[in-house]
Structures are given as C-alpha cells and as structure tokens.
Amino acid sequence: MFSKFIRRSFCVARKNVWTPDNVVYSPYRDIEVPDTTIHEYVFRNLDKWATKTAVVCGVTNRAYTFEELYKCSRTLGANLRKKFKLRDGDVIAILLPNVPEYPVSVFGVLAAGGIVTTINPIYTPYEIQRQLDTSGAKIVITLPDLVPNVKKSLELSKKDLKIIAVNIDSQQPEGTISFKELTEDKHIDFEILKEVKRVSDDIAFMVYSSGTTGLPKAVELTHTNKVANFSQQDTELRQYEYTTEKNQDSTLGLLPLFHTYGLSVVMMHKLSVGLKLVTLPSFQPRTFLDALLKHPMELMYLAPPTILFLGAHPAATRDHLKHLKVVTSGAAPLPEADIHKFLEKARPDIQFNQAYGMTEASPLVTLASRDFEGNYSDVGCAVPNVQLRVVDADMKNLGPDEVGELLIKGPNVMRGYKDNPKANEEVFVDGRWYRSGDLARINKDGIVTIVDRLKELIKVKGYQVAPAELEAVLKEHADVYDAAVVGVPDPITGESPRAFVVLNKDSKVDEKLILDYVSEKVAAFKRLKSVTFVDSIPKNPSGKILRKVLKEQYC
Template structure:
C-alpha cells in the first residue's frame, strides 16, 4: 500500500471523488458492470504518466516527512528521480526489465527511489522492512533482483539475506541523515551527482504492456508470489480512481485513533473525506470516529488486492452503508460465482471475480498459480461477497486461508512450514482466531514427535525469530492429530473451535 500511496500522491495534485450514474449495471449474463462512466486509459508508462503535468505543480510540495519535516517539491522530486535513474543505468548497468528491490520504511525518498527505478527502465519490487532475513531471502531469490535499495536500519538483514541467497548483489543505502555502512553505495551521492549524463535515459524503451512493478502477495492460498503489474495496470487504476471529477479534496493521509480521548473535533477542521482499505473497519468504529466531527465528513471503504493494481471498488459521496465497499471502478466488471464457477444473481453469496485493465499480467514464473487464479480471463479474488441490485458490493468472508492481522496478510502455510522445522514437531496447522485489537491473530496447533517434549512458549519463540512481528504466533495448542480430508488438505474449520 505504501507504493500505491507514493504513485497516487505524485500523479495528481488534487484527488477527486467519482460521480456515478444511476443505470442498470447487471447484464443478461449476470455480470456486474461499473455504474461510473468509462475513462480513457492512455497507452503510456508510469514514468511518463506521473510527470505529464509537471509544469503545473513544479513549485508545490510533492512529499513531506511528518517527523522531520523534510520535503521535496515536484520539480525536486523529478530531478532527483531522473538523476537516480541515470545513475542506475550508468553505474549499475540496469537495463530495461531488470528488477531493483526496495526495502525501505515510509519516507520521502521512497518516491525518489521508485520513480528513479522506473525512469531507468527497471522493474520496482518491494520487501516489507519488517521482514526477517529468512523472509527477505525468499523474495530476493524469486524476484531475480539485480540491485537492492535499503536503509541503515535494514542493511544487516539485506546483507545476510544476500549471503543466504548465495548471490552477489550491490546495495544502495538511503543515507539522508545517517552514515553509510561499509560495502554499500550512498544514495545521497547518487542523487546529487552533478556529472551524471541524463541523456543515458533516452535509451530506455518501455511500453504500456511492459511489467513495471513486482509486488508480493499470498494470493488466495499458499506462500507469497510475485505479482507482475504492467505500466498499463497502474495507469489504468490511477485513471479509474480519478474518474469524472465532481468534488475535489486535498490528498492527505490521516492516521487516527477513534477511541483516543486526545483527538478532538478541531483536529479535523479541514477534513472532508476519509477512505479506508486493507482491512474492514467495523461500523461502530466508523460511527465513533464520525462523532468527533462538528461538520459533515464523507467516509468510505474501498476494496482491492495487489493482483488488481490494487483498487477494485470505491464508495460514492454520500454513501452511508459502512458495511459495503461500494461499486466497482470504471472500465471493470465483477462476477459472483458458485463453487462450479456459475454466475449468481443479486444478493447471492459466492466468490468474487474481477475483470478490468487494472488486473495483473500474472504471477512471475508460476504457471501453476496462474492457472488457479485466472478463469477465462477473470481474476479469482478468493473472497466471499454479494452484490445487490444497485451494484453495491459487500465482502462477507474469505475463501482464502490468509489470516488478516490489522492490514497485514499472514499465510498459514508459511508459519506451518516453519513450525514443522522444529525438531520436536511432527505436524502443524495454523488458523486465524478473533482478536479484539488486531481483528485476527495466528494460532498454531501442533502435533509433537513421539517421545518428544517442548512447551507452547518454546514453539512461539522458535517462530518469532524467523518472521516479522505481525506474523508471530499468539497462541499454541498441542493436539493428537491435525484434521485433514482424504487428499491431505487441512480442515481448518474444525480447528477454529478447539
């Protein structure tokens, strides 16, 4: 989501709510079209699309750090990203289509790095800065990355992951306010190099159909997979969200705690619109937040997934049903299907399928996963949903086995694989159980080897050393056997009530 915010921030100085028309959106084939007018999707790259109106906003602030107040104008961001991109081509021999991986926390430089990679003709991939060596190594290996950009805080994880991968990959350090570690290259020196010849960027030949981003998602099941998003996917999703302009508002990301007594109405004097995504927000929390307002604020929930660029639906202005995630975006269609992939009608519960120009090219080097996630050109979301007669989408549950901890996805298969590596463990299963603070939390069910003994805390500690904080097991229960069907698939529903 951080990368999406970076691109969204620099593609438009203003963001606009979508105006919709009241028309019949259910087709005779029982697919659901968008009630929004279709938009024109230019055949261009992200690098060209982002800077098409640079002259209008050159002296305006593009990105700013809320902690240090470090900021860059659009012109500064453009110049730095071009210099960085030229350095990647000249000094690191990055060619069209080469993958460059980013492992950074939220910062203004994230935008410079991302746009610089794209300017160089590269493919930008990302690693969660919370990841351990074990997790980072898997992405480094499967992404086939040529170069890694990281921070002083993450450099040790990156170096160890590279060693574990048995690769020789150069590392650039974003050293804005800290010293550069040994055996790394200074980002600050690269973006401030007055001698770099930017004409080298004229050799970049990228099209709308070329892959621009390589982001990781667990999809509907299993371990993380590399999602290939093309320039057209991202440009289309930006255009879809900036459809027919009827009410404009400043694009600002607001972090709030509805239950915090220090948050008063005067903190939101200029707030007009709030959009939430990544994880459902309960209606009670929405109402508690809105009760702090002394003026009307539009509150909407959006739905999406990495495989769809990432936004799929959004709510129109004046929408009050906070359990709904709104309508599908322009130029796209939805289906609700049963287990046999037959289309279902209004208010019937089934799996949500998505079609549109924002849907990914596919998973990198993973034909098996692609055959499972695509059905006749439609993307399977793995989510249970229903769509009413007007086209409002409500997400009911997940077919997929992912555990949702706050806005993070935790694949049970990944944790199960780690637990089974413990010398005392014979078998294991992980499910998500309700949690008041995080929505869900991972709980492990463990079968020990005969004559082996260990404690619940020992299992949790074993896993915690190998995963990011949000993936840590919060509970462990020892059982005699893991319930499975005849094909060996874990019957997780039987474990949830134990």
C-alpha cells in the same frame, strides 16, 4: 443518528449495470486508459505544480518539491543505468519505511527501465532472503540501520548484491553505495535514459501477495495495470480537489508504502494529480498527532486500527481532524460502531468510505463516489472499466443480492503470478476472470457488500498473514512433525495466528520454545499468539488442511 451513510442521490452514468447473463458492469463511464508508463504518467503535468511540495516527512520536515522529485529520480535512474549497468526488466528491491526518498527510489528505478519489488522494512533476514531469491533482485535500496539485516539475508542466500544506503542524515555504512551521491550527481548525462525501451504492457512492479491460499507469490503488475487504476480514480470517483496555483490538498502517507494500497492509491496516484504526501515512517501516537496539526490533511487513507485510535484515544481531538474532507478505510472490514466513534470525534459530514481491493487488482476494485448513498458496510461500486460476477461453487453466475464468490475482470487486474502457472490456473477462470476468494453480494444498482472471505489469509492489523508461510516455518523445526495455522479473533489486531502442532515422538519442546523459534524468523505482525499441541492435523483425502474443523474443535 449515524445508522446509515446518506449523501446526495446516487447518480450513475449507466442505469442498467446487470446484463442478462448476470455480469455486473461499473455504473460509471468507461475511460480510455493512457498508453504510457507510470513515471511518464505521474509527471505528465509537472509544469503545473513544479514548485509545490510533493512529499514531506511528518517528523523531520525533509521535503522534495515536484521538480526536485522529478530531477532526483531521473538522476538516480541515469546512474543505475551507467554505474550498475541496469538493463530493461532488471529487478531492484526497495526496503524502506515511509520516507520522502521512497518515491524518489520508485520513480528512479522505473525511469531506468527496471522493475520494483517492495519489501516490508520490518522483515527478518530470513524473510528478506526469500523475497530477494524469488524476485531475482540485483540491487537493494535501504536505510543504513537496515543494512545489517540485508547483509545477513545475502549471507543466507549466498549472494553478493549491491546495497544502496539512503544516507540522508547518517553515516555511510561500510560496503554500501551512497543514495545521496546517486541522486544529487550534477554531472550525470541524462542521454543514457534514451536507451530505456519500456512500454505500457511491460511489468513495472513485483509485489508480494498470498492470493487466496499458500505462500506469498510475486504479483506481476504492468504499467497499464497501475495507470488504469490511477485513471479510474480521476472520474466521478475523484476524492480530491484539483491542484491549482492557490489550492493543494494534502494526504497522509501512514499506510506502508511497500504495500500496494499505500504505494498506489496514496503515493503514486496522489502525486500524479499534484497532491502533497506527508510521510510517517511508523505509527507513533505523538508524532502521528503532531503531524496532523503541523500538516492539515484533507484526505486520509487509513487501516482500521488507526481509525480506532482516532476515535478512542483522548489525545486525538477535533483539532487534529478539522480540515478532513474524505476518509477511506481499506485493508480490512471496519465495524460500524467504530466508524460512529470516529465521526463523533471529527464531523458527521466527512465523506467516509470503505473501499475494496487487492494487490492483484492494482489494488482498487470498488470505491464510493462523492454522491454515493449506502450503508457503511458497502464498499461502493466497481470502478470504471471493471466487470464483476458473483458465482456459486459451480461457477454459475448469481443474481442481485445473492451471495457467492466475487470474480473480477478489468485493465487493472494483474498479468499473473511470476513463474507460477499452477497458481495462475487456479485464480483465472473463463478467460481472465480473477477469483477474489471473497464472498460478496451486489444489489440491483451495483453496490457491493463483502460478506466474508473464502481465502485462508489471516488479517492482522490490515496485514495479510498466510497460514502456509507460518506452517512452513514451523515444519523447519527439528521437533515438529506436522503443523497447521488458523486465524482467531483478537480484540486489538482483528485476528491473530494460532498454531496446531504435531510433535515428533519423544520430543520435549514446549509452547514457549515454538513461539520463540517462529518469532526469530518472521516479522512481528506474523508472530503466533499461541500453540496447541495435537495428535494429528485434520485433512481431506487430497491432503488439504481442514482449518474449519480445527476452529470448530479448538477455537
């Protein structure tokens, strides 16, 4: 019944998407990317929905209207310039779960002329320290209960950064500055914001990604990169109904806002078109389901584990999903059988899409239109202004339905990795074509299917886990001589990390000691599932770990 995803005819603006030299263009009309900054773009239509709810907490019901969001973020921005002497291009770290103050913080930093770097709130002090060091952040915005982790990370890096605590419903931690006072200051002079001279080509975000290999790298995304990706979603690919006096669609802010998918597609873009964002600080079955009943959702952007939950959990019923019109799954592939279960629970006429993107592309690369016709395994077509190539190992362009590495070019593709010319040289080829590290095929109509990935990243519940990061942690252990990490299938998380360790001579450590050591240093989703002790790690002549060999021998 659900074997194929059929809607209306596949209507496109460009009939021939393939060029004679096998470059694939988006089938949708090109757009003119507005020459503006992100915060100016998001609030450009403020007068149309000023009194409507912009963001509300799905647990506490704490909310901001669009007018309040705009005013509080500008007040924060002005105070960052005045009280902290923030200057154009300074970096501020946001270490928060999904709370209504997240967009206030982001737009406040941008209004002040700063650059935002987002940090996973479940990171350990060790992980926080590394990102603060590499990003060059000058201020940290966080929750009171996360302040101890931030302080410990600052001790590790021997830095003394200002900490702003979002003390909405709690006491002010010692040695921190009150977020509430910075956003509710009734005496602030907004004239100071006229000092800001940021333009569209300036960097706005520094979001961390492992790219195709290696340790996490700081992805530099400009205002233009983000605004382009927002505008690309407002074309034939639009998934929302327009906000009017009588209508306002709602969307769920469950995907982590520190991650580019939640930050850009869910939070910033949907606020830019007047939708209501319902935030949940974490996934808890009861609060999640209660929020769906309390705040009817027309759109949901989800990772596979949440879709699995909705399809399989007996507490999730059709009542929780009865207002849904569009569901988009991203972050990791989703098997067709799991989509069927979800649609049987909800309604088969819901528009269900699998999108494709990455941090380096702001993030959307492909998306399905409302009149898309294709299989569930497809991820739609290139968004407007984006070009694609499928290449072989020699970088030769392949044709329709041939499988090769996917290359991407467009206004949404990052400027590059911060202070990492070697990595930039590896990922950009032939004049700014970005190597995705994913294997794909594209049919004659431009419909993209992701077949597999060349990249080494392990996908755990949709999160990226870089083997090199875990290997670096393992090698810091005094008893470890060498190490390698690979991803292995996991029925619950999709994949999980498995380590192969070479111990120093006469070492007596066991698997539990290694597992505990790593667990202390990394977030829960990065923790090793198991450790196998080996005599040596297979490598090629240049020293690159042969992960495929390890998988063939042991997995």
